Amino acid sequence: MKRLRILTVVAIAFITSLPVQGSSTNCSYSVEIETTCAQSAATSDHVSVRFGDSEGNLIIVKHLNNPKPLYAAKGGVRRGGYGGFGRCAIDMFEASGQCMSRRVCYLYLKKVGSDDWRPGWVRVLHRQDGGRVVVPVSYMFYFRTFVPENVWYGFDYCHSKGGGFVPHVVSSNE
Numbered sequence: 732m733k734r735l736r737i738l739t740v741v742a743i744a745f746i747t748s749l750p751v752q753g754s755s756t757n758c759s760y761s762v763e764i765e766t767t768c769a770q771s772a773a774t775s776d777h778v779s780v781r782f783g784d785s786e787g788n789l790i791i792v793k794h795l796n797n798p799k800p801l802y803a804a805k806g807g808v809r810r811g812g813y814g815g816f817g818r819c820a821i822d823m824f825e826a827s828g829q830c831m832s833r834r835v836c837y838l839y840l841k842k843v844g845s846d847d848w849r850p851g852w853v854r855v856l857h858r859q860d861g862g863r864v865v866v867p868v869s870y871m872f873y874f875r876t877f878v879p880e881n882v883w884y885g886f887d888y889c890h891s892k893g894g895g896f897v898p899h900v901v902s903s904n905e
Contacts, residue, residue, distance in 0.1 A: 758827065758830040758858075759825065760826045760858060762826055763821060763854050763856065767818075767850065772847070774844065774847070774848030775844070776848060778795045778843075779792060779793050780826070782838040783837055786833055788832060788833075790829060792824070795815065796815070798822035800815075800821075801822065801823050804818075835855045836887070837887040837888060838855065839884060839885030839901060840878055840883070840885055841882065842879075845880065848878050849878070850875075851874065853872045854869050855867075855869035885901075887899075887901075
């Protein structure tokens with residue numbers, strides 16, 4: 732019985748953390764991206780992200796810039812003008828747009844440039860209460876491979892038919 736109450740409280744907390752669909756206001760999100768510690772994993776290339784939920788709500792950030800470095804291994808972050816995506820680093824980027832009515836279940840990255848960039852994982856958080864509260868609203872999207880150039884590359888857990896969640900390319904004019 733105690734477990735049932737705990738699960739109920741957790742479920743209510745998650746549901747109330749999601750923004751209301753159809754809201755006329757935009758929502759604020761944070762996107763955390765880990766770059767692996769592999770040799771040549773860092774990039775200075777132009778990186779974009781697109782993510783959404785199973786209801787068709789979508790946010791596209793065409794250029795992730797102005798990162799907030801959350802973690803960097805010793806010597807991992809370049810001094811002055813840090814643009815994010817350093818080797819062994821975790822960076823946070825801000826995004827805003829249409830409010831998601833469900834958990835973020837698909838996420839794609841796009842890299843324009845010739846660097847070999849290898850993200851480890853990406854997750855999306857919803858910023859609430861003026862940004863003071865940050866609540867995870869996505870799966871952890873584990874890449875751990877080099878991102879191909881000039882294509883949207885990532886995961887769609889919304890429409891998966893079981894089996895493994897292997898990253899894949901989607902076609903898009905965006």
